[in-house]
Amino acid sequence: MTWFYAFDLFGVAVFAITGALMAGRKSMDLFGVLVIALVTALGGGTLRDAILDNHPVSWIRNEWYIVVAVLAALGTIAWVRFTRPIPELGLLVADAFGLAVFTVIGTQVAMQQDVPVSAAVIMGLMTGVAGGVMRDIICNEIPLIFHKEIYATACIAGSLVYIVLHALPTPPGVDVTISMLAVLGIRLAAIRWHLQLPRFHLLDRDRHD
Amino acid sequence: MTWFYAFDLFGVAVFAITGALMAGRKSMDLFGVLVIALVTALGGGTLRDAILDNHPVSWIRNEWYIVVAVLAALGTIAWVRFTRPIPELGLLVADAFGLAVFTVIGTQVAMQQDVPVSAAVIMGLMTGVAGGVMRDIICNEIPLIFHKEIYATACIAGSLVYIVLHALPTPPGVDVTISMLAVLGIRLAAIRWHLQLPRFHLLDRDRHD
């Protein structure tokens, strides 16, 4: 098992936990929690693979993705039931780590199919955030990504860093490592200092439909 | 026409009716009703086929799926307009029947592609419930599946029953029949006695974001 594969499974676990917690806020039953956890953990990669025609998708090729997501969700239920809240900060840091892994994997998978740079960046972003967006849509919330501190921005930056480093003659593993650290660093800094990009406000009085 | 194909079209009709009724609650116009009915009836199978790379999808291969869904939606509008409410219980029983058919078909299609058991169960679940989830998301409701009595649970159980029986030397048709009866039985029992799995409650005071 390579480091990168271990990271990937860690990302799956973390996203499954955020899914299970959101499902808990909506008072879902056991299987509802599992469904939301699976969608959050595997939705982004599945969407990417369907669009890239990259079959079979990860969790069909390798059963561990589903096993890890299900165990993470069950563990979350047990933990919250018997101990009490998961520390918010721990979760945010873990989520940032998952985001970093998924963004770089998504960009990498797209690049292997020789897509243009713009499409590779979108694939990195999609892999990183689409699972969380699906989680929020199913739970009838405006996706967190659009309200939190710098989030999509971190993915786009990390994806671009990967693409640039990958084109340079760097030693193996450097492109992946640095670009993951870029996503992680930007996201953690945004959490720590509540950084936000300026927002685009359009008042309701500006509309007439 | 085999029994199973007839069941499949019946499932399409039933899900189209639930879609048309939901669209009616949102006061949509004729084509809005048709769109929601089609999404509800065909969404789950389409998602499954796109993920399994199983092309062409059912309703492209065979026009009857669309015809049946459209007729069921039009019939629903006419029925409600000229007679009054569709009996809730009749609809729930029919929906349980559709769920049973779609779950078993989804599991079967996945097994034919030699996917792992966990992926086959997810495909059965997805085929059974995704159309209804799409219907509820488009209509801006928290998907019913997460609030109703045992629903995903019935799909998962039926899918597992099919996989076990299919691996055993049973006479032809037995695996399909027993597993459909499993979904139907669990779901009808849940409706009759309002059975629920315990829910996973996470209070808002447990969150800080």
Place this chain on the structure above:
Amino acid sequence: MTWFYAFDLFGVAVFAITGALMAGRKSMDLFGVLVIALVTALGGGTLRDAILDNHPVSWIRNEWYIVVAVLAALGTIAWVRFTRPIPELGLLVADAFGLAVFTVIGTQVAMQQDVPVSAAVIMGLMTGVAGGVMRDIICNEIPLIFHKEIYATACIAGSLVYIVLHALPTPPGVDVTISMLAVLGIRLAAIRWHLQLPRFHLLDRDRHD
């Protein structure tokens, strides 16, 4: 560059603008606006291509789709910031134009794969409206298409006109032109005179679940 390709890019730009404006109403930040603009402009065609197994999808094959959508979104932000509201009527007319182009392209792409007429009409409709539906779902609104004047109806009519003309011995370009004008004409007439199809009302007292 053919006229039709220019129209296609124009459709992308227009839908990106409607996405950016909706994102502005939700006070998203720069990258949130870009994401919504891209989903609105490219979501319908991507869904169609994934279902038709038509790979690579447009924006992977040709970078201009992404470039045009991003520029349109950035232009919208700048315009609204420095000048004030985009005239509602201008936007509606442009949106009708985009709808016309996308509907005809979607029908055409489906016909090239020899799908049945019913599936081709659904593909035209999907290409025309799915991006906007995704935009509204992500922004947690009931999709506009189900509340606005005749919208899906215009797509379905235009798609049918294309299919009929395409089967007849018409000079090249006539089928595309007339069917686009059909969508445009119906939609503009609906906007001008607030035409609506009768709605299917189902009162909440008719439900018991």
